Structure formats: structure tokens, C-alpha cells
Amino acid sequence: MSDFNEQYNKLIDEVRVLVKKHARGRPPSISVSEETAALLTALGTALSGTTHESASASVADVQDKREQKIEVEVRTLEEENNEMTTPVDISSLTTLDEIAQVITACTRCPLHETRNKAVPGEGSPQAPLVFVGEAPGASEDAKGRPFVGRSGNLLTDIIEKGMKLPRADVFICNVVKCRPPENRVPSPDEVRICEPYLLRQLEILKPQVICALGAVAAQTLLKTTDPIFKLRGLWHDYHGIPCRVTYHPAYLLRNPVDKKKAWEDIQEIMKFMQDQGTVFPSS
Ligand code: URA
Ligand code: SF4
Numbered sequence: 001m002s003d004f005n006e007q008y009n010k011l012i013d014e015v016r017v018l019v020k021k022h023a024r025g026r027p028p029s030i031s032v033s034e035e036t037a038a039l040l041t042a043l044g045t046a047l048s049g050t051t052h053e054s055a056s057a058s059v060a061d062v063q064d065k066r067e068q069k070i071e072v073e074v075r076t077l078e079e080e081n082n083e084m085t086t087p088v089d090i091s092s093l094t095t096l097d098e099i100a101q102v103i104t105a106c107t108r109c110p111l112h113e114t115r116n117k118a119v120p121g122e123g124s125p126q127a128p129l130v131f132v133g134e135a136p137g138a139s140e141d142a143k144g145r146p147f148v149g150r151s152g153n154l155l156t157d158i159i160e161k162g163m164k165l166p167r168a169d170v171f172i173c174n175v176v177k178c179r180p181p182e183n184r185v186p187s188p189d190e191v192r193i194c195e196p197y198l199l200r201q202l203e204i205l206k207p208q209v210i211c212a213l214g215a216v217a218a219q220t221l222l223k224t225t226d227p228i229f230k231l232r233g234l235w236h237d238y239h240g241i242p243c244r245v246t247y248h249p250a251y252l253l254r255n256p257v258d259k260k261k262a263w264e265d266i267q268e269i270m271k272f273m274q275d276q277g278t279v280f281p282s283s
Contacts, residue, residue, distance in 0.1 A: 111178035117144030121173025141179035151249035214248025
């Protein structure tokens with residue numbers, strides 16, 4: 001390799017490290033100058049030869065002549081790195097405890113860098129009903145338990161006062177297991193990287209019903225971009241399991257008028273379980 005090429009490649013490696021550092025914990029795009037965008041794009045094409053997405057940074061979303069927002073595939077790089085540090089085949093995990101242990105040590109996506117505690121989920125392994133939320137908030141991140149803050153209190157009331165069930169009889173978890181900084185909505189990449197844990201949890205639990213709390217949970221489970229008003233009020237299918245969608249408790253705290261509709265959703269679930277003769281662990 002010529003001296004020039006060697007130095008060029010070294011420089012590029014350094015840029016990639018900087019880009020990765022810059023992008024940690026943020027959405028998967030960064031802003032760079034037009035010249036840098038062009039350089040990275042050209043380089044991506046030159047280096048890619050393979051199908052390496054990270055090398056083929058694609059230019060998108062031109063906001064300003066000087067500042068182009070490019071989709072540098074930093075997440076792909078993160079993933080590659082992290083697959084090395086978390087070399088676990090999630091589909092081979094066989095118990096909820098095993099999954100929880102792996103989640104607790106997980107570094108597959110950048111959310112691990114800003115979390116205090118990962119929040120795998122909790123409840124009965126025999127739960128016939130599973131609630132799926134979006135992602136942990138501050139209280140959950142501090143405790144390592146799902147739905148233990150203000151939204152959690154409302155969800156607990158829905159389960160215990162509304163459905164007359166002990167909270168420990170259901171299973172409660174989230175799509176994404178670590179708190180996104182400032183409680184932002186998890187990015188599509190974060191959801192994609194974390195989703196195999198949820199999938200495996202539900203495969204092991206095999207509940208009779210799933211209740212998706214809010215748009216992120218519903219859209220992730222049902223692989224749709226339909227808004228919540230279209231998804232509520234119907235039975236959906238998640239890998240053969242009936243799934244009902246309702247408002248997220250955090251939304252209900254901000255919009256208490258919709259509590260009535262949420263209660264209708266919950267009553268549909270209760271009716272279904274009654275028809276099925278569902279038995280709860282502690283009954
Ligand atoms: N909101 C969620 O979606 N999940 C939690 O665990 C807490 C708040
Ligand atoms: Fe791992 Fe999910 Fe936490 Fe990301 S959010 S670090 S994928 S457990």
C-alpha cells in the first residue's frame with residue numbers, strides 16, 4: 001500500500017471513531033460539512049466493495065448548502081462492536097431469568113451508556129396477560145423495574161383496582177429495556193436492536209393476551225405505522241396471540257378525558273379472558 005493510501009485510511013479510521021463518539025446516545029445521524037459528506041460518501045463507495053453499510057454513508061435530507069445531514073451508519077458500527085461484547089444468541093435463551101440477566105449486561109445499543117439500570121420486565125412467568133410499554137423512564141431506570149413511576153402507579157391502579165388482579169399475576173415489560181436520554185422516543189434502530197429480547201420474552205411467556213400500551217409498543221408489536229386511533233378497538237394478532245392496543249398511561253395522565261376509552265379497552269380484554277376461562281396464577 002502506498003504511503004498516501006496508508007495515511008488516508010488512517011485518517012478515515014480516526015474520523016469514523018470520532019463520528020461514533022459524537023453519535024453515542026443520540027439519534028443515528030450527524031451533521032457535517034458538505035465537503036466531509038462528499039468525502040465520506042465517495043469513500044464509502046470506494047471502501048464498500050462489500051455490502052458494509054457503515055462504509056456507504058448515504059447523503060440525505062439536505063438542510064442547508066453547507067450543512068448536510070448525512071445518515072452515517074454509526075449504529076451499524078455500534079452494533080458490530082457490541083455484537084462482539086454481547087455475543088449472545090437471544091433466541092437460544094430459555095428462561096425469563098436468563099433473558100433478564102443478559103439484558104442487565106447488554107451493550108448492544110448506545111442506550112447502555114446512559115442507563116443506570118436496565119429494565120428487563122417483571123411479573124409471573126405464568127402470566128396469561130402481558131402489558132408492553134415503550135421504554136423505562138427515570139424511576140424505572142433508577143430501580144431496574146418497569147412502570148414504577150407516575151405512569152406505573154396508574155397502570156398498577158388499572159390492574160389492581162380496575163381488573164381486580166394482583167400486579168404480580170401479569171407480566172409487565174417494555175419494547176426497549178434501557179431509558180432513552182430525556183425520555184425521548186426510542187429510535188427505530190434502538191427498537192430494532194432491542195426487540196429480540198421482547199420477542200423471546202413473549203415466546204417463553206406464551207400469554208393468552210397482550211396489551212400494547214401506546215403507539216410505540218403497538219407499532220413495534222404489530223409491524224405497522226398506523227396511528228393509535230386506528231389500532232384501538234380491534235383485536236390484532238401477534239404471532240398467534242390476540243393483542244389489544246390502548247393508550248399509554250403517560251398519555252392518560254396528560255389527557256384524563258381518554259381514561260374512559262382506555263377502560264373500555266381493558267374491559268374488552270377482561271371479557272375475552274373471561275370467555276377463555278383464563279386462570280390467573282394466584283387464583
Ligand atoms: N413508560 C413506559 O413506557 N415504561 C415504563 O416502564 C415506564 C414508563
Ligand atoms: Fe441492550 Fe436493549 Fe439496553 Fe440497548 S436498550 S443496551 S439493546 S437492553
